[in-house]
Amino acid sequence: MQRHHEHHGHQQPQQEYVGHDEHQKQLADVRQDLHQARQQHSHHDKHAGHRPEIFKRRFFICLVLSLPVLYYAPMLQMWFGYRAIAFPGSEWVAPILGTIIYFYGGWVFLRGAWRELHSKIGMMTLIALAITVAFIYSLAVSFGLRGEPFYWELVTLVDIMLLGHWIEMASVQGASRALENLAELVPTVAHRLVNGRVEDVQVNTLQHDDLILVRPGEQIPIDGEVTEGASSVNEAFLTGESRPVTKHINDEVVAGSVNGDGALTVKVTRTGEQTTLSQIMRLVEEAQSSKSRYQALADQLAYWLTLIAITVATLTFIVWLAFAPDSTFAINRAVTVLVIACPHALGLAIPLVIVNATAMSAKHGILVRSREAFERARNIQTIAFDKTGTLTEGRFGVQRIYTDQIDELKALRIAATLESLSEHPLAQAIVQEADRRQIQFTKGEDFQAIPGSGVEGTVNNQRYRVGRPEWVRELKLTFPAALQAGLKESESRGESAIVLMDDQQVLAVFGLADQVREPAREAVARLQEMGVQVVMITGDAEAVAKTVAEDLNIDRYYARVLPQDKASIIRRLKAEKPTAFVGDGINDAPALTEADLGLAIGAGTNVAIESADLVLINSSPLDATYALKLAKATYNKMLQNLFWATGYNVIAIPLAAGIAYSFGILLSPAVGAILMSVSTVVVSINAMLLRRLRLRG
Known part of the structure; x- marks a missing residue:
């Protein structure tokens, strides 16, 4: 590390660059590459191709259409003691609106089930099967089949599932814009020197060994080597170096860094994908596309519940078809099993906890960007901190x-x-x-x-x-x-x-x-009390790293770490124990995406924030301890909710199948709906209880 430092005079305002159209084209290319990377692994996602807005719009439209169906439902009329207004054709209100809701609101589930059939069945298959059976059976009853239609159960099932998936997707809204933020860091125009004259050219037209002029206060547009001039250059965004580095002839400069008060003549040494910034972009993209997805417990339960429901419903139909006086009873029992086996609460069990945990996080200065963050955070045993701007003031x-x-x-x-x-x-x-x-x-x-x-x-x-x-x-x-x-x-x-x-x-x-930040001392102490190993990673020199580590009582640290090496270190730490990483700079983006849990300091760059699972809005490393504490409580609530959301099936499914029929006990769809409602209420209340957790106590 160079210890030469130069003092700035009054810094000139940064030049406003031209070439806006070309820059927008480059950003569009970045978006296209990122979209293709996401598409390569999107088939593993039950929400592939879906956006929160889709579920939100369909939920509200279906909710409005459901009101007349509920109003004309005979069961609700009996429960609440009213008689619906009758008019010619009023008996077709529920079938017509139920059909619209089935195709409009249920289409996302039907399409999701089709995808699952090509991979692994789960929640989408269960929802699609339940609403399809309920719809077809209800429609058959409307056209003369003996039995009771399930229209109100059908529409409420669609509504609740749309609501649950909207909440779930809203909690993870925001496909990462990290690569776009990286692309925006460097200017699109460079001052090329040709025969003693200065001409402005697009950066992407520069060739190896071209000479460019970098004026005071400007960002360096491309990697190169200084051939004339002296200046201090701020490379903190790229290298993590906390102080400007003096550059003389033959020293290397990196794209995206900011020149000080001296003019530099730079010879281009790397272009295109070879530049340091492009390599970091590639690392971020690879980490985003290769990160393994956490298989939520709800999906696992939905998978087994789907198999159990289909098996039990089929056996129920066969058995009652053999012993029942007519086939209608057998159909009714089978349909009841399928409807009951898809509880409303299961669709809300995880999203409700996440929403409450997210709200609680925001109250304590933690922004949640990944739906899987809390599940992964509970297992963290090592947490690595970037030094500059995280443990220190920067x-x-x-x-x-x-x-x-x-x-x-x-x-x-x-x-x-x-x-x-x-x-x-x-x-x-x-x-x-x-x-x-x-x-x-x-x-x-x-x-x-x-x-x-x-x-x-x-x-x-x-x-x-x-x-x-x-x-x-x-x-x-x-x-x-x-x-x-x-x-x-x-x-x-x-x-x-x-x-x-x-x-x-x-x-x-x-x-x-x-200077070491005061909250950093308390954060390290608390984490060590929680049994979490604290590691420091920095681009600074060994002496600097050692001094800070001793000050904070950190036993393990890495100094002089290059951007690409941070991700490698995190990969090695992950192999030992589940690892979180806290950082704030551009150079931290690959490590944030590589870690089991990425936490970005809110005062840092957009790239770091967009690459993280959690963002510490108040820029306090102490918030990392709150995040881990909340994660453990959140995971416990998830387990409890999954139990309440599915536990009643142990009793409800056998009763719905008619196992206690000889004792005069027969679970009707209406009673099953009550059980589903109670289960939903219990899940909601339990999720709300998460807010009683005291993080700072």
Whole structure:
């Protein structure tokens, strides 16, 4: 890692680039590639090709159409003691509206069942089978078959299932836009140098060895090597490096990083898919398309319940057809079994818990982006944190001041006076420390920024310089032994050192470092109390990583980690134990998608947020502990709800089949509907009880 630092002058506003149409075309290509990647594994999803809006629209339309059906239902008239208004043809209200609801509202389930028949039957098959049997039987009754139609059971079953799937899909709304955000990071136009002239060209037309000009304040459009100029470049988005890195001739620069106050001439070294940014985009896309899907317990139960329902209904029909006085009784029993075997509550068991957990998460500053996040989070045994911006503030603070022949406060006053005219992060750290100590600045004169070195100016008629330690040797000034020892000590801790000089010697050394966030200490302690191993991953140097790790009592850390290596480390950690990753930068996106659970710091980049399962809105690592605690409680509620949603079938299905008929006990569809309603109410109340959990206690 380079320890050379340059001070910025007043940064120029970033250039507004042209080529909007071309940029939009590139973004459209990214969307197309991402869509194709999703399509490759979409056949495994019961919601493949569906959007929340589909279920939402159909639910409300079917709900309105269901009201007349419920109003004319004989069973409801008997329960509530009213007589429906009769008019010529009123007996056809339920059949007509029931038919519309079956085809319009039930179509998504019928199509889903068709897909499941080509892979593995489950919830969609069960729903489709129940509504189809209920519809065909009810329609047959309307045209003369003896029996009681199931129209109101049919329409309420469709309504509840549409509601449940709408809630479920709404909880996972938002196909990841990470690749689009990555594509938007770099400019579409570059300043190419041709025979001493500057011409603006599209970035995708640049060739290997082309020379481009990067002006102060601009983003670097492509990977390359500096051939002329010196400047500091902010690479934090790509490398995780918390401080701008000084670039000289022969140094590499990366697309997407931001140039400082010096102009650079860059020779193109990588184009197209070879650039660092493109490789990160590929890693994110691969992680998205290859991440294994968590098979929800509800789907497993639906699979077995479907097999049981079909088997029991078939046996019921055969047995009663042999022993019943007429076939209508046998048909009625079989249909009742199928209708009862598809409880309304099963469709809501998981989504209701997720919605309540999501609302509770939001209240505590946690945004849920993945429906599987809570199921996976309960097993997490290792949590890896990115350092910069997650465990640390991502901004510098003065850690120590070494002085010689000058008072510490006076040294800080002089340095802050000069640095107040600079926008460099290290300069701002000096100024903020002076503000914290309530030091009044002295008026400076003849201020001048020296690219790649520092700043100089006159304070109280004395010339001073503040800049990188290497500047001392260039100016051939005296460097007292005590201050050299201080510099060595500061650098051994991975701190960034800048020096204050007059015309003869070095007067002070300031050790600056990225400051550890106070919530990070509590977060690490709590996680370790929960038995979760804490790991730190950073692109910073070994000394920096070691200092922060010791400060936070973290035993395991990785330093100097490149973007592509973060995902590899997470992969190795996953092989040992279920692993979560917390990060905030672009370089964290592949690791976030690779981890069993990705948590993005809310103040980070859109790419990190869009690649994560959970987003810590308040940017506090302490929220990661709340997420894991809530996940365990959520999973328990899911298990309880699945029990309540399906447990009654152990009794209801045999009774519906007529097993207690000889004892005068026969479960009618109406009673079965009551049991389904009770089951739904129990599931809803149980999900609401999740909100009583105290996360911060």
